[in-house]
Every structure is written in C-alpha cells, then in structure tokens.
Amino acid sequence: MTEQLRPEDIGQSDPRLAEAAAKLKTDIPSAYIPIELSTKGKLGAPVLFHAKNFSTENLLNLSLADDEELPRKVCEMLDDLIYEDTVSVKDWHEQEVIEFLLKIYKTFFTVILKDLEFQLDDEDKQWLANRYGYGSDEYNGRIRSIENKTWTPRFDINLETLEYYAIPNDFKANVKLTKKNGFSCTYSFPRYGDVVVLKDYLNIIYKEKDKQFASLIDTIKFSNDAKEDFLKGNDKINIASLPKVPETELKKIRAYENEKALFVMTAVRALHLVEYKGTDISKWPLDKKMEIAKDPELDYNTFKQVSDHFGKLEVGVKKEIDIINPIQDGKRMKRRYSFRLFDIFQALQRGDTDGVTLDFV
Helix, strand or coil, X not given: CCCCCCCCCCCCCCHHHHHHHHHXXXXXXXXXXXXXXXXXXXXXXXXXXXXXXXXXXXXXXXXXXXXCCHHHHHHHHHHHHECCCCCCHHHCCHHHHHHHHHHHHXXXXXXXXXXXXXXXXXHHHHHHHHHHCCCCHHHHHHHHHHHCCCCCCEEEEEHHHCCECCCCCCCCCCEEXXXXXXXXXXXXXXXCCHHXXXXXXXXXXXXXXXXXXXXXXXXXXXXXXXXXXXXXXXXXXXXHHCCCCCHHHHHHHHHHHHHHHHHHHHHHHHHHEEEECCEECCCCCHHHHHHHHCCCCCCHHHHHHHHHHHHCCCCCECCEEEEEECCCCCEEEEEECCCCHHHHHHHHHHCCCCCCCCCCC
C-alpha cells in the first residue's frame, strides 16, 4: 500500500502537519512521497518530510562498504533520499531511522519483509521438548543444527500488521538531571549519527596510537580466531604454530584498550550534554564539551540512570509483532522482535517487489 497523502489529508490528525505542509515547497518532484513518522516531530525527525526510492547506485555503494565506513555510508545514503536539505538522519533516534526505512520498503518494494532469521526462545524449546521428548536424539539434533547454523528457520513479516508506539503529547526528548546540592545538567537522547561523530573524534585523538598497536592487535585477533575455530572442530589448525604475544605486550594492549574505553565513555557523555549548570552548550564543539564531561558531578552512575531511561524509551515500531512460527508447525502468534537495519538493507538489496510482472515478448 502506498504511503501517499492527499493535500486535503495533511494535518487532519495533527495540526502541526498543516503548519509543516504550509512551509514546504509546492514544486516537490513527483518521485518523492510525503513521510510522517509515529514520533510526530517530537524526537529527531521532522513532523513531515519527503523522500524518494533508493537508486541501484545507492544500494551497490552500500553493499561495497566495509564495517568501518558503513555507518557513514548509511547516513549519506539516507540523507540523499530526503528532499529537504535541512533534514539529516544523523539527528534522529535509531528507531526513527528504522521506521523510515520500513515505510520506504513498504511503499516502493513490498509489504512483506521476507526471509528473516528466526531466533529460538524458551517457548520454542519447550514445544520441541513436548513434541520429541526432552534430551532425545531428535530434540538434541534440532537444537544443535540451529546453534551450528546448519538449519536456520526463517519467517516473514507483513509490514501492514505493524503497530507503533503512541508518543505522548507532553513528550520531552531531553532529560534534565538535578542533584540535591543544586547541580543540574540536561542530556539529549542518543542519535543515529553519534557513532559517526565519535569515530571522527577518536580518529583525531588516537590515530597515531592505533597505528602503533595495529600489527599487534591483528596478531592477537588472528590467534584468537584460530583458537576459536579449533575449538569448533577445525582439526587442520596447528595450535602450536600460532604466534605467541609476550605478556608484556599484552599488558600494553590491555592498558591502551582501557584508556580508550574510558575516553569513549567520557566522549559519549559529552556528546549528549546539551545544558550544564543552566548554560546551553548544545552547539559547543565536542572537545570543549569534553572538559565539562570530566566534572565529578557527571559520574558514571549518574549517566547510567540517564542511559537506562533512554534505553527504555518506547518509540517507533512496537516490539510485539504477528508472526507465523516456523518451529511450531507454522502457528500464528505474537513474538517480541526488534528490527535491525542490517535485515532491512539485506531485503532492499534482494530487490523483492510487489505488483511487477515479467513477460517474454
């Protein structure tokens, strides 16, 4: 089903849509469709914006990106789909990015998100135990085949059946923290583009040190991966021949990784700080906010309370979805499921479509 809105429909559900629509250009190209997310402009995404379909070049470029550059490529690609040049997914909550992608997929591709990997839970294990007998060869074989990926149960999701969390009218995106001693600060919600900002900042600070330890880190990773493969049954690996890293070097690596981890924790706090002791610092550069983030008042436990709050934030697609369970003889049921960007991008690259027929002429 197409997500098109008629001009007379815009603003019927929320008066702010009418205001947003009035500000939009009237000559928006026909390739773009209006998008309204369930967050209704109260989080990172605007109330109303317009987007087009992916191009073949978009998807090819994404498929060629390595893990290091993937977050930046995703931001660039999604921003390129949006007509309004003042809108960037870097400023959105991750659930808004997921909802946006699902709307694009449903509109331009198909309403069925296909071939998703099914995750076994305790209810499924109990069903298998009831069917085959707990501990039986059949039961153990099925569990083992799933764990070893020799059998990967899969399922589809009908995107038309998804429900979305209703965001309260009095919803506030930021959290103000006040202590008994009068200290106060305000944190913003985690944004999808945070990982790109942090990566760029860490590259400036740790680029040279990373180069110094790169060879050693690669050696340790190679050795650990080989040992893991050996434990999984790969008898072609000669454990005795694997490179050994001196304990003194391992200690240096651990110390460096701890230093970097602590720096990242401080950088995350700094990145999310938007107000400090009554002063608006939302536009300050990250290196300047880093100095403030070192304030003992901004301790880990305090920030953890804020992080836990944002972690429980219910926005976007509801976690309970309708599925047909591939384990339990195709039984229809509710199951908790969290959409991942990776799964949606995989579906996009497969190019499944509705309403297209091919004829030989």
